[in-house]
Amino acid sequence: MRQRRARLLGARAEDLAQRHLEAAGLRCLDRNIHCRGGELDLIMTDADCLVFVEVRKRSRDDYGAAAESVTASKRRRLVRAARYYLHRHGAHERPCRFDVVTIDGRGDIAWLRDAFRADE
Known part of the structure; x- marks a missing residue:
């Protein structure tokens, strides 16, 4: 039950983030792409740039800020998942962030x- 609630809260946070980014002019290409060792929450375009978006929700500040939860190991998993996505979709030469x-x-x-950056 707890895991289901967490997934629902995560999906709501991703919906909110997607709407926020779309209002700023980005366009959503894909969501929740899973590969071995990683997951991409949102994949969007900003002009000609492919944008891999990690969404972090914190209901309480006593666990630390949401941005602090994107640790070095989390960044490595995101980079790995992004490389998988780029390879799978033949988008190697496209600018990304x-x-x-x-x-x-x-x-x-x-x-x-x-x-x-991917090289951090």
């Missing part, structure tokens, strides 16, 4: 464009 969207317990959204 990694964004993070955070949502706090009040529903406030922060969008961190180009939050990290």
Whole structure:
């Protein structure tokens, strides 16, 4: 039951993030792409750039800020999943970036464009 609730809350956060980014002019290509060792929450386009978006929701601040939860190991998993996606869709030469969207317990959204690089 707890896992189902977490998935539902995650899906709601992704919906909110997607609407926020679309209002800013991005277009959603795909959601929840799974591969061995990683998952991509949102894959969007911003002009000619492919944007891999990690969505982080925190209902309480005492666990730390949502952006802090994108650790080095999480970034490695995101990069691995993005490489899988690029290979699978033949988009190797397309410019890409990694964004993070955070949502706090009040529903406030922060969008961190180009939050990290694949070579970090």
